[in-house]
Amino acid sequence: MTEAIGLLERLVGFPTVAGTGNAPLIGWVRDYLEAQGAKVTLLPGPEGDRFNLFATIGDPNLPGYVLSGHVDVVPAQEPGWQGDPFVLRREGGRLIGRGACDMKGFDAAVLAAAPQLAAMPLAAPVHIALSYDEELGCRGVPHLLSRLPDLCAPPLGCIVGEPTGLVPVLGHKGKAALRLVAEGQAGHSSRPDLGVNAIHALLPALTAAAAQAEALVHGPQDDRFAPPWSTLQIGTVEGGQALNIIPDHAEARIEARAIPGADPRALLDPVATASDVSVEWLSSYPALALDPGHPLATLAAELSGNAPQAAVSFGTEAGLFQQAGVPAIVCGPGDIGRAHRPEEYLREDELAGAVEMILALGRHLC
Known part of the structure; x- marks a missing residue:
């Protein structure tokens, strides 16, 4: 456990906020895994300062299993932090820091298990996939998945280690989000005939969004989810400077969350x-x-010791792995209710449980 906690401390110490560079963290992980004998490939994203990482312990030409995590975290500017969020603190069995639960705890467990996995006579490989910008809508992992056929034989399955209390999760909704921007022409509000109101230009789209949200309530249902229908909401609307100035700029951000079988982008087309x-x-x-x-559901239940759960409300990269032809399941340490909050934490026993689950996978493959 000391090793796993130390690795989590190192990972938390890299302030890899989504949308920013992650080269120092990825470089450190590469060096660590190569020292364990893993074959490591860095996959730069088009942004130029962000990288995915794919590593293999065992023979990459044989079908194996992927352990998938992301290394980006949400910002940590909330006033409720009792210490530096990027310095791991141990208090009463809690490991406190930004990303400790979502999801550098799973990443640390994978790294902690790597030396023992490398020493096992694996009959099938264990792959490690670390992505960037998951918190911005899973932007990084598609670039990794596009390279997967060059990196290994088609995997038998993927375990995405988002926090589920080590309960295997079989399903989640898909998501799409867009930003609408309207440009107008400013002027005095007493002469609207001489300007163009950008907020007014947004209104047809906002009206369509509200109508689509209501229509989805009466659309296809999937009782595994709460609510059981696909959803759509207007998240933010911005525009205008003052009551007596014609707004020359307005924008809105709108998202849709789709039950399996529905295309989240198609929900936003209207x-x-x-x-x-x-x-x-x-x-x-x-x-x-x-x-x-x-078989992946059966295996995950055996490895974790927990019966699978039908679905969760939050989204993950697992749907993208499945779309790429890799069966995927979500199973990792911690509780999603602690994520994206000040004093985010993972319990020490949860970290130990994740390490044991990963080592159980190695024993299964021997």
Whole structure:
């Protein structure tokens, strides 16, 4: 456990906030894994300062299993922190720091297990996939997945270690998000005929969004989820400077969350086409739906000691692995309720449980 805690301390110490560079962390992980004998490939993203990492312990030409995590974290500017969020603190069995639960704890467990995995006579490989900008809508991992056929034989499955209390999760909704921007012409509000109101230009799209949200309530249902229908919401609307100035700029951010079988981007199409404004797609990832009888579900239950759960409300990269042809399940340490909050933490026993689950996978492959 001391090794795993030390590794988590190092990972938390890299302030890899989503949307910023992660080269120092990825370089350190590469050196660590190569020292364990793993074959490591760095996969730069198009941004130039962010990298995915893919590593293999064992023979990459044989079908094996992927352990997947992301290394980015949400910002840590909330006033409720009792210490530096990027310095891990140990208090009463809690490991406190930004990303400790979501999801550098799983990453640390994987790294802690790597030396023992490397010493095992594995009949199938264990792959480690670390991605960037998951918190911005799973933007980084598609670049990794596009290279997967060059890196290894088709995997038998993928365990995405998001915090589920080490309970295997079979499904989650997909998500898409967009930003609408309207440009107008400023002027005095007493002469609207001499200006163009950007907020007014957004109204058809906002009206379409509200109508689509209501229509989805009466659309296809999946009782594994709460609520059981696909959802759509207007998250933010911004525009205008003062009451007596015609707004020359306005924008809105809108998201859709889709049950399995529905395309989240398609849910937003009526919104994207309702106004003559610019549309920027912010993110998109598919739903996850693993059959309860799939061998990966059985294996994850055996490794974790917990029966699979049908679904969770939050999204992960697992749907993208599944879309790429890799069966995927979500199972990692911690509680999602602690994520994205001040004093985020992972318990020491949860970290130890994750290490044991990963080592159990290694023993299964021997």
